[in-house]
C-alpha cells in the first residue's frame with residue numbers, strides 16, 4: 001500500500017540528534033532558540049516560542065490573548081483538523097464554525113457576516129492551500145495556523161516570491177509533527193511581533209512559571225532533540241515542496257478528462273496535500289485502497305458536526321473530498337500504481 005504520508009528521515013537527522021545528545025543539553029536550550037530565530041526570520045515576525053505541539057501552540061496563543069481581552073466566542077473553520085477545536089475548548093470559549101466553499105477556503109461572505117460577533121478567529125490555510133481571508137482586516141485578533149501550509153506564500157508566482165504564510169495573523173502557530181511540512185518528530189511554535197504575547201507564552205509553556213489559575217498542568221516545552229529534527233526538516237523543506245509540486249502537476253494531467261477534479265491550488269502554496277472532489281468519498285477511498293493507494297479523508301469529521309452546528313459546505317466536503325498520497329520519494333512503480341488506480345477508481 002502506498003501510504004498517505006511518508007516523511008523521509010535520512011542520516012542528517014541521526015547526525016543532528018547525535019550532536020545534541022553529545023552536547024549533554026537535551027531539554028530546551030540553544031537548539032530551540034536557534035529554531036525560534038530561524039522561523040521568526042523566515043516568516044518575518046519578531047518573536048517565536050517553541051512548544052511541545054501545534055495543539056499546545058494554539059491553546060497557549062488563545063490563553064495569551066485571553067490574558068488581555070475577553071475570548072468567549074472563537075471563529076474556527078468548519079472543515080479543519082480537530083486540534084483547532086480542542087484548543088478553543090481548552091480555554092473554555094465557544095467555537096463558532098465558519099463554513100467552507102467548494103475550494104475548501106472559507107465562505108468569505110458568511111465569515112464576514114459572523115466577524116462582528118467574534119472575540120478571535122483561527123484561520124487555517126487548508127491542507128497547504130492559501131486562505132486569502134488572512135489578508136482581510138478583521139475586527140478581532142487573528143490566529144493564523146500554518147501547521148499544514150508552512151513554507152507557502154501569498155500571491156506569489158513561483159513559491160519564491162510573495163509574502164510567507166504566518167506573517168498575517170496577530171499571532172501565528174506552526175506544528176513540527178512528523179507528517180507536517182516542517183515536521184521533525186513532534187512539536188509546535190507560537191510566532192508574533194507582539195513581545196508581550198510571546199513573553200506570556202514563554203512563561204506559560206513552563207510549569208514552574210505558568211500562572212496557577214491556568215486549567216492545565218504540565219510542561220509544554222520542546223526539547224533540543226525535537227528542535228534539531230525540525231531544523232533539519234526545515235532545511236530541506238524547499239526541496240520537498242518542489243518535489244511535491246512536480247508530482248501534483250503530474251497528477252493534474254492524469255485527472256484531465258475525468259469527472260472528478262482536484263481542488264484548486266495556488267502555484268505559491270506548499271502543495272502539502274492533493275485533494276480531489278468525487279461523488280462519494282467513502283466508496284472512492286475504499287476502491288483506491290483495494291488498488292494499493294492509501295487515500296484518506298482530509299479530515300475525519302467536520303468540526304461543525306462535532307459541535308452540532310450546521311455547515312453545508314463542510315458536510316459536502318466530507319462527502320466528496322479525498323486526499324491522495326503526495327510523497328517526496330515516490331518510485332516509478334508507485335507512480336504507475338497511482339496512475340492506474342486513479343484511472344480505475346475515479
Ligand SMILES: Cc1ncc(COP(=O)(O)O)c(C=O)c1O
Nearest residue numbers: 053054055081083124147175177
Ligand atoms: C491545521 C492544524 N492545526 C494544528 C494542528 C495540531 O498540530 P499538532 O499535531 O502538532 O498538535 C494540526 C494537526 O494535525 C493541524 O492540521
